Every structure is written in C-alpha cells, then in structure tokens.
Amino acid sequence: MASISGKNQINWEEVASHLAPIEVIQNPALVKKKSRDYFWYSPILNDELKGSFGDLVVIPKSIRELKLCLHVAYQINSPVVIRGGGTGNYGQAVPVDGGLIIETTSINQILEIGNGYVRVQAGALIADINAALKPTGQEMAMFPSTQKIATVGGFVAGGSSGIGSLATGALREPGNLIEIKVLSLSNEPREHVFTSDDVLNIHHAWGINGVITEITLRCVKTHNWLACLATFDSYEAAYRAGLAVSRGSKINPKLVSIVDARIVEYFPRLCGHVRSKHDLLVSYICPQDLMIFNALIKESGGHLDLALSDQDRDAAKIPHVFEFSYNHTTLQVLKVDRRATYQQVGVDNVDNFDAITRLRADLGDEVWTHHEFIRFGGKVSAIDLPIIWFSSPERLQKINEIFTKHGFTVYDAHINQIEAGGLHNTNFKHLAWKKRLDPKGLLNSAKSAAWNSVKDLSPEEIEAKEIG
Numbered sequence: 001m002a003s004i005s006g007k008n009q010i011n012w013e014e015v016a017s018h019l020a021p022i023e024v025i026q027n028p029a030l031v032k033k034k035s036r037d038y039f040w041y042s043p044i045l046n047d048e049l050k051g052s053f054g055d056l057v058v059i060p061k062s063i064r065e066l067k068l069c070l071h072v073a074y075q076i077n078s079p080v081v082i083r084g085g086g087t088g089n090y091g092q093a094v095p096v097d098g099g100l101i102i103e104t105t106s107i108n109q110i111l112e113i114g115n116g117y118v119r120v121q122a123g124a125l126i127a128d129i130n131a132a133l134k135p136t137g138q139e140m141a142m143f144p145s146t147q148k149i150a151t152v153g154g155f156v157a158g159g160s161s162g163i164g165s166l167a168t169g170a171l172r173e174p175g176n177l178i179e180i181k182v183l184s185l186s187n188e189p190r191e192h193v194f195t196s197d198d199v200l201n202i203h204h205a206w207g208i209n210g211v212i213t214e215i216t217l218r219c220v221k222t223h224n225w226l227a228c229l230a231t232f233d234s235y236e237a238a239y240r241a242g243l244a245v246s247r248g249s250k251i252n253p254k255l256v257s258i259v260d261a262r263i264v265e266y267f268p269r270l271c272g273h274v275r276s277k278h279d280l281l282v283s284y285i286c287p288q289d290l291m292i293f294n295a296l297i298k299e300s301g302g303h304l305d306l307a308l309s310d311q312d313r314d315a316a317k318i319p320h321v322f323e324f325s326y327n328h329t330t331l332q333v334l335k336v337d338r339r340a341t342y343q344q345v346g347v348d349n350v351d352n353f354d355a356i357t358r359l360r361a362d363l364g365d366e367v368w369t370h371h372e373f374i375r376f377g378g379k380v381s382a383i384d385l386p387i388i389w390f391s392s393p394e395r396l397q398k399i400n401e402i403f404t405k406h407g408f409t410v411y412d413a414h415i416n417q418i419e420a421g422g423l424h425n426t427n428f429k430h431l432a433w434k435k436r437l438d439p440k441g442l443l444n445s446a447k448s449a450a451w452n453s454v455k456d457l458s459p460e461e462i463e464a465k466e467i468g
C-alpha cells in the first residue's frame with residue numbers, strides 16, 4: 001500500500017497486518033477524513049493544512065492495544081498523531097509529517113466518580129462524562145461547547161477553558177486537573193503519572209510530549225441551570241451587564257457571553273425568541289438567582305427575553321444556549337457564510353469600557369466582537385472571539401495590529417504551532433518531557449517550532465532554558 005501522505009516509504013499494508021486484530025482504517029478517503037480537524041475555521045490554516053494526511057488510522061480498544069500501537073510506531077520510526085474527536089481549531093490533530101493516526105475514542109471508560117472528582121479514560125466523550133455525573137448531582141467544572149464530539153483527552157491536550165470557567169477558572173488553574181497519566185512513545189511504552197502542578201507539563205501540549213491515557217478532573221455541584229438570553233440596545237450596555245452579572249456577589253453564573261447584534265442575525269434558531277437587531281447576553285444561572293439576575297439586566301438597560309429550564313428549552317426547540325458562546329458562535333456564522341473567520345484576543349483590563357468602544361469603532365463592519373467572561377486567578381477577566389470578515393492574510397495582520405494598538409493581546413488562531421497561537425511563547429517544560437517520553441521526537445513534532453532547536457539536548461538542559 002503506497003503512502004497516502006507521500007512522506008515516507010513505510011509499508012503500511014504490513015504495518016496494518018502486524019497490528020491485527022486492532023481495528024485499522026486504510027481506505028485513503030477515510031484516512032484523509034480522519035486527518036482533518038476544524039482548522040478550516042481559518043482560511044490561512046486551510047490553505048496550509050488541507051493537503052496534509054496521515055497514512056494509517058488505528059483505533060485501539062484497550063491500553064494493551066494502545067501500547068502495541070506505540071511500540072510498532074517506535075520500531076518503524078513513524079510519526080504519530082493522537083486523535084480524539086478532531087474538533088481542535090488550529091490543526092492540532094493534523095498529521096503534518098504523515099504516519100500513524102491513533103484515535104482514542106474506543107478507550108473511553110468512566111472509571112471512578114467521587115465527591116468533587118471524576119477519573120476517566122482519555123477517549124471518553126465529554127457529554128458522556130457529564131451524563132454519568134448528573135445522577136451524582138455533579139458536572140464537570142468546565143467543558144467545551146463541542147462536548148458531543150470532543151474527548152476529554154483532546155480537551156486537556158488541546159483546549160483551555162469552557163462553559164463553567166467563569167465559576168472555576170481555566171483548566172490550568174490549581175485543582176481543576178488533579179491527575180494525568182501518560183504513556184511514553186518508546187520501545188516498551190511506560191506509564192508516567194503527573195499530579196498537582198506537574199499536570200501543566202502535559203496540559204495544552206497538543207499531544208507532542210506523551211499519550212494521555214487517564215485523567216482525574218474536578219467536578220462541581222450541578223444545578224437545574226436556567227438558560228438565559230437578554231438583549232440590549234448597545235454592545236457597551238450588554239458588556240457592562242455581563243461584567244456586573246459575572247462579578248455579582250450574590251449570584252454564581254457558570255457562563256456569561258456577550259454577542260454583537262450583527263452576529264445574532266446568524267442565529268436563526270433564536271428568531272422570534274429574542275428581540276432582533278439587539279446585542280445579546282447569554283448566560284446560565286441558578287434558578288434562585290433569577291430575581292437578582294433580572295435586576296442586574298434591567299439596571300444596565302437590558303431586557304430579559306428568555307429564562308428557560310432544560311425541559312422548557314427543549315420544548316421550545318432551542319438548542320443549549322452554550323451553542324451561542326465560545327467558538328460555537330463562529331460555527332453559527334460559518335454555517336451561513338464561509339468567508340467568516342475569527343481571532344482569539346485577551347482583554348487585559350476588563351473594566352476599560354472605553355477601550356472596547358474605541359476598538360469597535362475602529363474595527364467598523366469588518367470585525368464583530370464577542371466576549372466571554374472567564375475567571376483567571378480568581379478574578380473576572382474576559383476573552384474576545386470576534387468574527388472577522390476575511391479578505392487577505394495581510395489585512396488580518398492589520399486587524400491584529402488594531403487590537404494591539406487598543407491594548408488587547410492577540411493569541412493568533414491562524415498559526416499551526418503551539419508557541420505562536422496556543423502558548424504565546426516556548427514552554428521548555430513541555431519540550432523536556434517530550435525528550436523524556438518521546439526520545440525519537442515522533443509525537444506531533446511539527447506542531448512545535450522550538451523542538452528542532454532543542455531535540456539534541458538532554459531533558460535537564462532543555463528544562464534549564466525555561467528558567468534561563
């Protein structure tokens with residue numbers, strides 16, 4: 001069987017038979033499908049990655065089978081990409097160097113549920129974990145809006161925060177990730193367990209430095225959350241209300257998102273349910289907080305259009321309102337018009353309303369802001385995931401500069417290497433652990449700009465660069 005990626009001389013037919021009876025996918029059309037994620041959100045990444053494919057997909061059903069896959073990859077020097085649900089936005093799961101794609105979705109057991117924690121295998125779907133937690137009165141401390149497709153391993157390796165992060169912070173905050181078990185990519189794959197702060201050696205490393213097999217995560221008490229939608233005459237009023245609700249001392253929302261009125265026009269399923277041509281606030285609150293919430297909305301000049309329990313929302317045929325938050329917002333626009341893209345922007349001073357107003361005036365009709373309130377280090381902060389009407393890479397760069405000029409930090413979502421988009425600088429601890437657990441550099445190495453410059457150093461020498 002010829003190499004689908006065209007990047008190696010490995011006899012993939014032989015590899016597949018060697019891996020039997022482990023399930024493999026060899027059909028080139030299906031292998032190409034499993035080589036994609038949601039990188040197409042970015043026209044720049046789409047051009048860059050649409051022609052990158054793996055050579056063979058393997059779907060182990062147990063840790064024993066997974067170990068055999070890793071052993072074989074090590075023996076034949078094959079690049080490896082670990083794939084969960086393939087919902088990453090930066091092409092994290094695209095096998096740029098070709099080789100083996102190991103899909104984890106069949107290693108998916110929920111192993112233990114305790115008071116305040118859940119221990120799961122990495123391929124478990126996030127929606128399945130939340131469903132299993134519900135009868136215990138708990139839910140994940142945060143989850144991405146892609147919970148029906150995304151795996152917990154993919155979230156921990158590729159994601160950062162989600163619905164719930166307003167209450168509990170980002171994944172990296174102390175106590176949210178309790179333990180991560182990984183396997184090395186070596187002749188005899190061995191397990192390494194990371195606990196307390198050391199989980200950050202693996203978290204958000206895009207699968208470059210170990211294969212996550214098991215995760216223990218924080219869970220929190222669940223409520224009969226009310227899905228709330230409120231509308232405002234101006235973006236600034238909606239933002240001010242969002243901040244007041246997020247900071248309200250007597251109210252504990254798990255989500256507060258602000259969406260520009262022009263984006264809301266792309267939400268047909270809300271048509272008739274919220275006032276049209278108004279800026280939108282999306283939230284989940286506890287039923288007992290409804291009066292306080294409504295008062296805060298009114299004080300900011302807003303109007304509470306909907307406050308629905310899950311059952312009422314289902315009956316009204318309205319999707320989960322988190323599908324109008326985080327990167328689902330971008331998806332709703334892209335469903336209608338593929339010329340849209342997005343960016344990731346940090347709001348360093350959440351109280352600087354003037355900066356947001358000036359920024360929006362400067363951006364005009366080309367960029368429509370959308371803010372998510374989130375807690376960092378216990379303090380309410382915000383990120384902006386704006387819709388951008390893309391015309392060229394050069395213009396996108398100019399738009400980035402407008403954000404920067406107004407004091408906002410761009411975490412570029414159009415770069416396929418972790419140092420630029422995801423981490424904003426080199427994480428030498430990640431790379432030191434890559435050297436320890438993936439000495440041949442086979443795991444998703446193309447996603448690290450810095451790996452080639454440190455791969456010949458010892459783990460200790462690499463780690464020393466973090467301090468230096």
Ligand code: FAD
Nearest residue numbers: 084085086087088092151153154155157158159160207212
């Ligand atoms: P994949 O895309 O399959 O993989 C992501 C990365 O993790 C890849 O680098 C892969 O190699 C690595 N990986 C996967 N499994 C393992 C493993 N077992 N061991 C080691 N490495 C592994 N992200 C957020 O953080 N918050 C959000 O709210 C959010 N909303 C989104 C909304 C939409 C509509 C979309 C398209 C994306 C969103 N994302 C969000 C990004 C993405 O959904 C999340 O990061 C998601 O959790 C990824 O899970 P996955 O199983 O699809 O991972």
